[in-house]
Amino acid sequence: MTFKEKYGDHSTEMYKGNLNLTKQNLTSLEGCYKEIKGSFDCSENKLTSLEGGPKKVKNDYACFRNKITDLVGIASEIGGMINISENKITSLKGLPSISNGSLICSHNKLKNLEGCPKTIKGNLACSSNLINTLKNGPKNIKESFFIDSNNLESLNGSPEFIGGDLNLYTNKLKTLDGAPKIVNGDIYCAGNKNLKSLSGLVVTKINGNIYSDLSVEEFKEDQKLFNKVNKNLTKYKKLKKLLQATKI
Secondary structure (H helix, E strand, O other): OEHHHHHOOOOOOEEOOOEEOOOOOOOEOOOOOOEEOOOEEOOOOOOOOOOOOOOEEOOOEEOOOOOOOOOOOOOOEEOOOEEOOOOOOOOOOOOOOOOOOOEEOOOOOOOOOOOOOOEEOOOEEOOOOOOOOOOOOOOEEOOOEEOOOOOOOOOOOOOOEEOOOEEOOOOOOOOOOOOOOEEOOOEEOOOOOOOOOOHHHOOOEEOOOEEEOOOHHHHOOOHHHHHHHHHHEEEHHHHHHHHHHHOO
16 A cells, blocks of 8 residues: 555645654555655555655654665655665665764665765664675764674775774674774674684774684784784673674
């Protein structure tokens, strides 16, 4: 059922307040309001497209747990958080060029971050995708970056600044070369079976801890790295509990 069939045609009108359309068995947003003066939530429906939806949303925008494959039709202006997780999205092209909050795009079919705003004014959560490169992605993330459970082999193209944690857990990393210049929180890099060295972190300013499968004894040959790792490294056995506490 389309929005128009269920609620009538409001495509030329503005909606004052939060519009919650969750669990309405909607197959299309055709006929929806053109502007929402609050938050918009069309999650947990049967949508395959965002076409017909609002063009402007004052606060948050959510469309998680649908069957959406691309972002054609997403609002061009969104004032808060964007949650597009648990769909079948293959590209972030179509997102607004300016981020005013967190971007949650976990559990999709993304292979890269092209189309993502260059600055994220919140968290960027893109866990459990197929991402194999960070090139053409954001350069500045104000809070935490969750890129765990993907296919990364390299950190080339990483954001230069992360204001919170960096979660790299369970990728295919062989090296940490290309790591961000500044991480103001913790770095989680356990679960990368081919990662034998943390030497790529020598140039990174880290204000938290490093969580890794590796031990400080493996870095004694490089005194600069050893000093940093010896100060920050925490064993992998604590990782699961900490991830549960920080997971989005």
